[in-house]
Amino acid sequence: MSIEHSILAVISFTPATGYDIKSEFETKASSLFWGMSYGSIYPKLKNLEENGYIYSVSKEHGGRQKKHYELTKKGWIELENWLSEAPSYPSVKDxxxxxxxxxxxxxxxxxxxxxxxxxxxxxxxxxxxxxxxxxxxxxxxxxxxxxxxxxxxxxxxxxxxxxxxxxxxxxxxxxxxxxxxxxxxxxxxxxxxxxxxx
Amino acid sequence: MSIEHSILAVISFTPATGYDIKSEFETKASSLFWGMSYGSIYPKLKNLEENGYIYSVSKEHGGRQKKHYELTKKGWIELENWLSEAPSYPSVKDxxxxxxxxxxxxxxxxxxxxxxxxxxxxxxxxxxxxxxxxxxxxxxxxxxxxxxxxxxxxxxxxxxxxxxxxxxxxxxxxxxxxxxxxxxxxxxxxxxxxxxxx
DNA sequence: CCGTGCATGTAACGGGTTACATGATTAA
DNA sequence: TTAATCATGTAACCCGTTACATGCACGG
Structure with a gap:
């Protein structure tokens, strides 16, 4: 469980959609420290919501639906517990x-x-x-x-x-x-x- | 196909067993640039042999069997083709x-x-x-x-x-x-x- | 009107690890 | 004799990506 934590981390900055999260990793992170595809983001988001770490706030945006996710109390606690744990040694494939x-x-x-x-x-x-x-x-x-x-x-x-x-x-x-x-x-x-x- | 190439690379140094290959990555490489478990080594070795890139030379060693693998001509060519290709940009998970x-x-x-x-x-x-x-x-x-x-x-x-x-x-x-x-x-x-x- | 970007999702597939199963040899 | 190391292998499982499916919004 570490992709999940990265998702929580991104949401902690500001409520975000699955698309936003992907873009965040697309431009910056990917080659630098992390990567992620829609195929994992959306199912994880769903899962995180079911387990009460995040909740979605559907916003109207030009007549269409966007699902912005925000952290719950449980989500903040989980995120900060994760931050408190010593990070594991990086794995490199070069x-x-x-x-x-x-x-x-x-x-x-x-x-x-x-x-x-x-x-x-x-x-x-x-x-x-x-x-x-x-x-x-x-x-x-x-x-x-x-x-x-x-x-x-x-x-x-x-x-x-x-x-x-x-x-x-x-x-x-x-x-x-x-x-x-x-x-x-x-x-x-x-x-x-x-x-x-x- | 890149774990396979790493296996070919290790064998190129000297004929080796699956165990040898694991140790090679255990001590040195793992956190430095690559990792590999038995669960992938043995099946890959089998596969590489079936496809004619390597062949096994069973050696008697204190009455017991050891399977040393060596590169075939096809294996050397494949290895050198791989070496000739530009390496892809490393992925880091930190x-x-x-x-x-x-x-x-x-x-x-x-x-x-x-x-x-x-x-x-x-x-x-x-x-x-x-x-x-x-x-x-x-x-x-x-x-x-x-x-x-x-x-x-x-x-x-x-x-x-x-x-x-x-x-x-x-x-x-x-x-x-x-x-x-x-x-x-x-x-x-x-x-x-x-x-x-x- | 059309291409690009925004936006959400799923299913099949591939790939590798973990855990398990087994057993011989060797140094203490 | 016992623990560590050498040695080979498999099956279940986890995890993530690729490819696909869909459709709206907006600028040119």
């Missing part, structure tokens, strides 16, 4: 790391450089987004929320710095030494070539 | 970020400090692990793999630095200003208190 680990000397290094450069572009864009977000004058970000934004900013800056360093090393052939006491890379290449040349 | 965003002034700041300090401990431990790993003299890490390790190292160092900065700010009451043009924090507190005092 293919780039995996690919770096499996890269070997028969693979084209320029290809790797292009992977790194693509990542740099994506992260630069996100960084720009984050920087803009915290001074756009419209979005609500509390003082403590700002600390979180700073976290995202620092992480992205670090990633970009790391890419620059790494590309430099790759281009200069100034790679760090490997740790390979059992000559596994040599074995790997032998095994690979014997399979590929058959 | 509750801490979410909690920071939802924190409000009626919540105890010391609690938040303790969350941050716990995170610092966990990351420090991981950092130590990573540093030890790259110079333990036994694990195989290629030159390019070392670049990946450096990535993990820098990310962790940055996180720790961020925590130190943030805790300092929290303790000195030197928080960054909020962005709150619509006085949402005030509204939030009003909404919250009206619910909690009922």
């Amino acid at each position: 293919e780039l790391f995996m690919k770096l680990a499996a890269w070997h000397s028969e693979m084209d290094e320029d290809l790797l450089v292009s992977h790194l450069e693509k990542r740099k572009e994506e992260s630069t864009e996100l960084l720009q987004y984050v920087r803009h977000w915290q001074q756009n004058g419209t979005s609500f970000i509390s003082s403590i929320g700002m600390i979180g934004i700073r976290y995202a900013e620092m992480k992205l800056e670090t990633e970009i710095r790391w890419i620059d360093e790494s590309v430099e090393k790759l281009k200069n052939g100034a790679l760090p030494p490997s740790q390979d006491p059992l000559s596994m890379e040599h074995e790997l290449l032998k095994r690979r070539n014997s399979k590929l040349n058959s | 509750e801490l970020f979410m909690k920071l965003a939802a924190w409000h002034s009626e919540m105890d700041e010391d609690l938040l400090v303790s969350h941050l300090e716990k995170r610092k401990e966990e990351s420090t431990e991981l950092l130590q692990y990573v540093r030890h790993w790259q110079q333990n003299g036994t694990s195989f890490i290629s030159s390019i793999g070392m670049i990946g390790i450096r990535y993990a190292e820098m990310k962790l160092e940055t996180e720790i630095r961020w925590i130190d900065e943030s805790v300092e700010k929290l303790k000195n009451g030197a928080l960054p200003p909020s962005q709150d043009p619509l006085s949402m924090e005030h509204e939030l507190l009003k909404r919250r208190n009206s619910k909690l005092n009922s």
Whole structure:
């Protein structure tokens, strides 16, 4: 139960519709710290309401129905209990790391450089987004929320710095030494070539 | 299909059993970049074998059976095709970020400090692990793999630095200003208190 | 009048984890 | 002999996404 809590958190800022919640995660959060699809939002909203954490206030909006959800007392208590619990260690799925680990000397290094450069572009864009977000004058970000934004900013800056360093090393052939006491890379290449040349 | 590729990647280093693969992800990868359970490893291994990407070499080991898997030609090609594709942008699920965003002034700041300090401990431990790993003299890490390790190292160092900065700010009451043009924090507190005092 | 954005929802599907079941080997 | 580690596997379950279905409002 953590998507539910994220939903409660979004509603705590201001009453919101399922659509609003999706947009909130669409623009900001997704790649930064969380993601969510309609397929989970609406059923969860329904469930949260049935269990008394939230209630809906249907508002007329140009003659049509919108369901704005608001937290109940139980919902506020649940949200704050969740906030009080120590967050679990983040789980990261980064293919780039995996690919770096499996890269070997028969693979084209320029290809790797292009992977790194693509990542740099994506992260630069996100960084720009984050920087803009915290001074756009419209979005609500509390003082403590700002600390979180700073976290995202620092992480992205670090990633970009790391890419620059790494590309430099790759281009200069100034790679760090490997740790390979059992000559596994040599074995790997032998095994690979014997399979590929058959 | 990406867990499958990670499995192929591990096998590329040296022929391995399902158990070996799990351990590989257990110790190193899990929180760092990837995770995997037996419940997915064994069925995938079976599947990968059926589709001709790997084959098993049963080895006698003290009178008992062990299934070591090795890559086929098709497996090597598949692995290298995967390596050639640009990695997708990493997805992160960090509750801490979410909690920071939802924190409000009626919540105890010391609690938040303790969350941050716990995170610092966990990351420090991981950092130590990573540093030890790259110079333990036994694990195989290629030159390019070392670049990946450096990535993990820098990310962790940055996180720790961020925590130190943030805790300092929290303790000195030197928080960054909020962005709150619509006085949402005030509204939030009003909404919250009206619910909690009922 | 038409495309885009707002808005709500469901069903099928895919994917992975948890928990369970089993048993051999090895170091203390 | 006993606990820990090595070792393989399955089934039930949870969870979330994709794709689909629907329709209003509004600007050009």
